[in-house]
Amino acid sequence: MPSCGNAWLNNSLLDEFSRVEEIKGQRSANVLTAAKPRRKLVGQALAGLTPGEWTSVDGLFTDMRAAGLNPVVHRSERALWKLYLEDPQYGSLGYDGYHGWSLLQGRYTLAVLFEYAATLGLIDIEYVPPAGARDDYRDNWGADYLDQLSRYDGLSALRLNPLGAHAVGLTGDYAPAQAPVSAVPAGRVTVLANFDIVALDGLPSADTLLLDAFCDRKTDRVWTLTTTSLLQALDRGHTLDELRGYLNQAASHSVPQTVTTLLDDTGRRTGRLRDTGQTHLIECADEALAVLVISDRRLRVLCTRIGERHLVVTPDRLPAFRKAALALGYPLA
Template sequence: MNAEADAGRFDTREDDQTIRPTQAEALASVLAVLHLCGAGKLRCSEKTQRPAAATVAAVAEVLAGGDFYATEPIAAFAWPLLIQAGGLAELAGSRLQLTAKGRAALGQPPAETIRALWRSWVGKALIDELSRVEHIKGQRTANTLTSAKTRRQTVATALARCPVGEWVPVDDLFTRMQRGGLSPSVARSERALWRLYLTDAQYGSLGYAGFADWPILEGRYTLVVLFEYAGTLGLFDLDYTDPAGARDDFRSNWGTDELDYLSRYDGLRAVRLNPLGAYALGLTDRYQPPAASDTAVAGSLKVLPNLDIVVTGELPPADRLMLDTYAQRTADRVWALREATLLAALDAGRGLDQLRAFLAVRATHELPNPVTTLLADVTDRAGRLGNLGVVRLVECADPALAALIANDRRLRGLCQPIGDRHVAVAIDREAQFRKALRALGHLLPADPPA
């Protein structure tokens, strides 16, 4: 099993068992998702922050290796939540946009980003992961569930105790957690347990003896955290199969005959903590990416003097999205650098240094002079203007009043003359300006004229 996993690609066998190393995929996917977010392609609910169906589909298309299952979104659902929890993206209406922290992450080692995302998720996840086990009903009833943060931290502690480089069957992990006092208790009380149910609130209540055994509640919660978040971030290599029929620990519960599985995560059979996981979980101080995860493919691009970029090799989705950010695609394997596309990237908060480094590593030769000249010219012109922030523009009745305000000892440090009849006041100093203006015997209207 180790030899297959170490090959750097996942292996699907005849019995639908999949052995999937995840760290190289996660290192590539985190960049692809950030690029996709930067392109304005991701939307989430303003209320729940969960990704829209179209967003899940868009993310699935750029994931290295694809999602774990073709018809059950796991990684594609998790990534938009992870980058929000990590402060790399925020909602502007229903559209996700990169924050300054997110834009900076595009120029940082992806392992650092993944470590930060895991720690952010453990501390301040956006959802209760148990909600992803939709067959367990009654979760929204008040005073039913324990703190999701406490449960999540318990699971994270258990995962950090897994041996690095060794496969651990999921059921063995469950046993270790129970024996080690690391049980992520789900129900607040015995009474609360009766509010949770499968299929029918009365007959399927988990309050009946044997209906809420550890694998059904605590175990399923652990599977979600492990598969959907730790697995998506590439902390654990995964051994999984089709969830249908994979576990039968819920079959004795009333009304489950027609369920193919209790959760979409039931197919997870075993996990292996890999070097990226050891780094993210704080077990090691350094991380060396595997050679297979190096997304900078040397010699995969030819940059021409006419400003065209021609793909000569295979590019991962993240690299294609990078080219889309700075250049205009003119053919299936050709992008054209243009002043307008570079300015648009700068206006979106992206720096040209990232593009220079990107091209330098992947180009078959040194960048042609027309390309370096264009980049230098756009960089120079972009730096000639400065954004000094938002101001309140105050119009005076005559130049004499404007001069009086601009030269008053209490007001001159709070405003800036603009022409002979206007002064500009920084928004964060407006309250001080108004107070000093009243002392001078004048009043600024609260609202501008209609």
């Protein structure tokens, strides 16, 4: 999958299985497998869905098992005995028939879908109250005391949406759908020349969220535009076209020249700094070696010198740089 989809799969702050709190013993030493390989299997399962089509959770489980996508949570059979419901001896999941796929791999998958994919807006979900939604744990010792095995038991179906299809690499560039500007009634706000935006009659929640994103709020019904507030909105991924479109439709009068000038000035700063991706910083032992490398006909086109002893190499050129440096007699450590 492309890098845009890897960010959420590579997070290491949380093992989602820890959120299945009724399964005890997870904190024992050497019990759980690493979370990232498991999560990537769930990502692969999402990549196998048809965008826009609803799939039942049990149907997804069936497809995952058929495809060999098996996010095993326990390190070994011995580790499995340390996982339990209610009582570490009688409720152990190590007994034959008491650790079915949906109980462990399935609950982990549900947690990833709910905590990551749904929260990030990659999938649409159908969710019902979890109590009694699944009964696959009922035969386990101690289950009589549980209305549900996890808060995710109520997740019954999912649908990969356009953002999700992009994140898992099924589509190219993604452009979020914009609400039609014509749907915003005129006269909701008054835009003043001092950069204040006033809504005397209050605003719907969607309007409030938009103004909160681009402005500093002065009172419940007054916002003010500043260069800082606009730049912060841009840094969070918003675009000035969102605000311009809203003000042009919702303002009771024409937007003052001072405000349009502020928006234009801020817009001119957009794109002046760009994150073009990661690079490798190569440190030379001394300035003489840096000069030697940058003078070599094969190496000089593969790197850029910065400072006296450092070179910058982009990831796509690193293999060629390594090979040319070795040919020059300096293997890259």
